[in-house]
Amino acid sequence: MSNSIENYTPEELEQIVLKHVLGDAEIEKPTTRLGISIYPEHSTPQKDHAYLELAAKYGFTRMFTCLLSADESVETIIAEFTAINGYARELGFEVILDVNPIVLKKLGVTPDDLSLFARMNADSIRLDMGFGVESDTKMTYNPENLIIDFNASAHNGQLKKLIDNNANMKNVSACHNFYPQLNTGLGLENFYTYSRNMNNLGVRLAAFISSNEPNTFGPWPVSEGLVSVEVNRGQEISAQARFMVATKLVQDIMIGNAYASETELKAVGDVNLNKTVFKIVPEATLTAIETKILYDDIHLAREEGAYVKRDMISRFVNKKATIEPNCCPETLHYGDVIILNNRLAHYAGELQIVTAKTLNNDGRYNRVGTIVEDELMMIDLLSPNDLFGFTTT
Numbered sequence: 001m002s003n004s005i006e007n008y009t010p011e012e013l014e015q016i017v018l019k020h021v022l023g024d025a026e027i028e029k030p031t032t033r034l035g036i037s038i039y040p041e042h043s044t045p046q047k048d049h050a051y052l053e054l055a056a057k058y059g060f061t062r063m064f065t066c067l068l069s070a071d072e073s074v075e076t077i078i079a080e081f082t083a084i085n086g087y088a089r090e091l092g093f094e095v096i097l098d099v100n101p102i103v104l105k106k107l108g109v110t111p112d113d114l115s116l117f118a119r120m121n122a123d124s125i126r127l128d129m130g131f132g133v134e135s136d137t138k139m140t141y142n143p144e145n146l147i148i149d150f151n152a153s154a155h156n157g158q159l160k161k162l163i164d165n166n167a168n169m170k171n172v173s174a175c176h177n178f179y180p181q182l183n184t185g186l187g188l189e190n191f192y193t194y195s196r197n198m199n200n201l202g203v204r205l206a207a208f209i210s211s212n213e214p215n216t217f218g219p220w221p222v223s224e225g226l227v228s229v230e231v232n233r234g235q236e237i238s239a240q241a242r243f244m245v246a247t248k249l250v251q252d253i254m255i256g257n258a259y260a261s262e263t264e265l266k267a268v269g270d271v272n273l274n275k276t277v278f279k280i281v282p283e284a285t286l287t288a289i290e291t292k293i294l295y296d297d298i299h300l301a302r303e304e305g306a307y308v309k310r311d312m313i314s315r316f317v318n319k320k321a322t323i324e325p326n327c328c329p330e331t332l333h334y335g336d337v338i339i340l341n342n343r344l345a346h347y348a349g350e351l352q353i354v355t356a357k358t359l360n361n362d363g364r365y366n367r368v369g370t371i372v373e374d375e376l377m378m379i380d381l382l383s384p385n386d387l388f389g390f391t392t393t
Helices: 010-022 045-057 074-090 101-107 115-119 133-140 158-164 188-200 237-247 262-269 288-296 342-347 373-381
Strands: 033-038 062-066 094-099 124-127 147-151 172-175 205-209 252-255 276-282 308-310 331-333 336-340 351-354 358-360 365-371 387-391
Touching: 033 045, 033 094, 033 262, 045 074, 045 262, 062 074, 062 252, 074 094, 074 101, 133 147, 133 158, 147 158, 158 172, 188 205, 205 237, 237 252, 237 262, 237 276, 237 373, 252 262, 276 373, 288 336, 288 365, 288 387, 331 336, 331 365, 336 342, 351 365, 365 373
Parallel strands: 033 062, 033 252, 062 094, 094 124, 124 147, 147 172, 172 205, 205 252, 276 387
Antiparallel strands: 276 365, 308 351, 331 358, 336 351, 336 365
């Protein structure tokens, strides 16, 4: 039997492609995790339980909650959060408590003894503000092995100082802030810079996306979404999650506000965490072979051309296909998705994304769709050897 590439099924080819990307490394499932947030002081145990159960159904495994806004008595806070955290853990969730020095003082907790949080069924505590290098280092050696989650948006070099101070980095992670107020989220360049800093230090990183449901809430009385990155505010929640995947910088994607709808939870749960997926507006004239190439075939980015990003797989898989000229506008634009037709027979079937502001078309390119406007920013995130694909939802 021939080993020609067109004899492989798409599933077999995907494994070959992944082997090409990873070399001899074992092909593993993506380690990106999904999370939700709850705020017990603003809701009821019944509603929180129902939300946790629904989120678990769609593959969410992390729960963030905030002690900064809890203003009840110490006894009530401990009892309330211990109960809901315990229920979350029964469902398989990892529990993260957001704290700061003021909260710790109120609860009678010191950096030398974090055992109360373990008794409250927490797996991790996020330090919205730290205590200084020496105390923060000491916290990473807590005997309960609680993960100490540092503020990735502070950009103060704290984690590098901890490494230099011999902190126990096995108990360290990082999480970006969320920003309740419109126009205050991180800009893209700052987000990329801060996140790369965490990645370069080998620290697992989380960031927040937001439900767009009416009457959602967070720790504070502001209902304008809870995102880490400002451009995500108001985007469809699946687009926000796909952006985080496309950055290749974030390992934990958290919905910051409560409660996301079941539709939103399912949409995020359905996001492919292993590749960049663009939402497109397809051409109405798509042929059967164009539809197959666009949606069914595996796409792997090769080295970038001056004016296009190229897929290195599609023309080989479809080597025997006939691709007639179809929808060949004279001018193509940034974000157009094109497939070469038989007028350039050697490359017929190759899928490309236009990265030039405009590109002349001599008839060799079939335009099959256009990436939606608020996802154009993801094009620059596509690097050689990245898997990518397309969706209409």
